[in-house]
Amino acid sequence: MPEGHSIHRLARQFTSVFAGHRLEVSSPQGRFAAGAARLDGQVLTGAAAHGKQLFLAFGNELYLRIHLGLYGAFDFGGDSTFLGASSIGAPRKVGEREIASDDDGGTYAGPPPPRGAVRVRLVSGHGWADLRGPTACEVITDAERAAVVARLGPDPLQDEADGAEFVTRLRRKGSPVGLLLMNQEILAGVGNVYRAEVLFRQRISPFRLGRDVAEGEAADLWKDIASVMSDGVAEGRIITTLPADRDSGAVPVPVEEAHYVYKRTGLPCRRCGTPVAGTEMGARKLYWCPVCQER
DNA sequence: GGAAAATGATTAT
DNA sequence: TAATCCTTTTCCG
Numbered sequence: 001m002p003e004g005h006s007i008h009r010l011a012r013q014f015t016s017v018f019a020g021h022r023l024e025v026s027s028p029q030g031r032f033a034a035g036a037a038r039l040d041g042q043v044l045t046g047a048a049a050h051g052k053q054l055f056l057a058f059g060n061e062l063y064l065r066i067h068l069g070l071y072g073a074f075d076f077g078g079d080s081t082f083l084g085a086s087s088i089g090a091p092r093k094v095g096e097r098e099i100a101s102d103d104d105g106g107t108y109a110g111p112p113p114p115r116g117a118v119r120v121r122l123v124s125g126h127g128w129a130d131l132r133g134p135t136a137c138e139v140i141t142d143a144e145r146a147a148v149v150a151r152l153g154p155d156p157l158q159d160e161a162d163g164a165e166f167v168t169r170l171r172r173k174g175s176p177v178g179l180l181l182m183n184q185e186i187l188a189g190v191g192n193v194y195r196a197e198v199l200f201r202q203r204i205s206p207f208r209l210g211r212d213v214a215e216g217e218a219a220d221l222w223k224d225i226a227s228v229m230s231d232g233v234a235e236g237r238i239i240t241t242l243p244a245d246r247d248s249g250a251v252p253v254p255v256e257e258a259h260y261v262y263k264r265t266g267l268p269c270r271r272c273g274t275p276v277a278g279t280e281m282g283a284r285k286l287y288w289c290p291v292c293q294e295r
Numbered sequence: 296g297g298a299a300a301a302t303g304a305t306t307a308t
Numbered sequence: 309t310a311a312t313c314c315t316t317t318t319c320c321g
Binding site for chain 3: 069071116117119134135
Binding site for chain 1: 300301302303304305
């Protein structure tokens with residue numbers, strides 16, 4: 001997916017282009033027709049992200065809860081007041097950047113005919129948003145929204161100060177850190193790219209047990225996650241390598257230099273040259289350097 | 296034109 | 309651990 005940084009960008013985008021506007025809500029695909037009818041014609045009052053959960057608030061006190069899952073994505077379009085990216089969600093290639101929106105110079109004449117399986121379409125007087133492939137898309141009450149959030153661990157992009165809570169939750173467990181970072185009850189927002197990259201940056205083996213991570217190490221881990229994910233929010237893509245570890249000083253980071261270990265099985269570690277190892281953990285691909293992350 | 300893969304998560308066995 | 313859900317794009321023949 002789209003890891004937490006993408007969802008926070010979506011919340012920001014929805015707030016800036018739709019908040020305060022009355023929306024037409026529909027489900028061109030049909031699978032969300034009943035839910036769309038409950039929101040159609042309401043004003044969008046706000047948008048917020050917690051981890052990978054996106055909540056759109058409407059004037060009738062209902063929320064649209066969206067989880068993009070592994071390949072959900074939003075497409076946007078509209079007039080010149082409708083700024084921001086034209087697509088946020090599942091990337092198609094490693095290191096892919098969001099697509100910048102086209103400047104169609106005020107020729108906006110409404111949304112295009114839906115293409116593919118559009119679960120939800122939101123339309124204001126200035127622009128539109130299409131959602132495809134989400135794992136969750138449902139209308140819920142505020143109490144239900146609160147219940148969803150209550151089940152999640154702290155979100156480093158929301159409350160960077162909640163590090164102590166993360167440290168406690170992580171060190172309570174006897175399972176491998178590589179698994180724990182993917183567990184949204186330990187912290188919310190990290191996915192498969194950030195888990196591999198952050199463990200490399202902190203030189204922690206993904207196989208080390210949560211309870212064997214020292215308190216200081218866990219605190220540093222949290223800080224690094226918050227830092228690198230904030231960069232992701234600012235950049236619109238995941239970049240985890242330090243400039244010193246990248247070959248060229250060219251301003252746009254080449255895709256192949258954006259990561260330390262993610263999807264680099266067999267390639268030399270950028271720090272020590274040892275071939276990057278790959279296996280499966282938690283039914284997802286795991287990458288690490290067996291030397292830099294010995295324990 | 297078909298399979299595989301993808302930055303997830305839940306449920307069942 | 310395995311099966312299942314959701315959709316698009318890429319790669320291979």
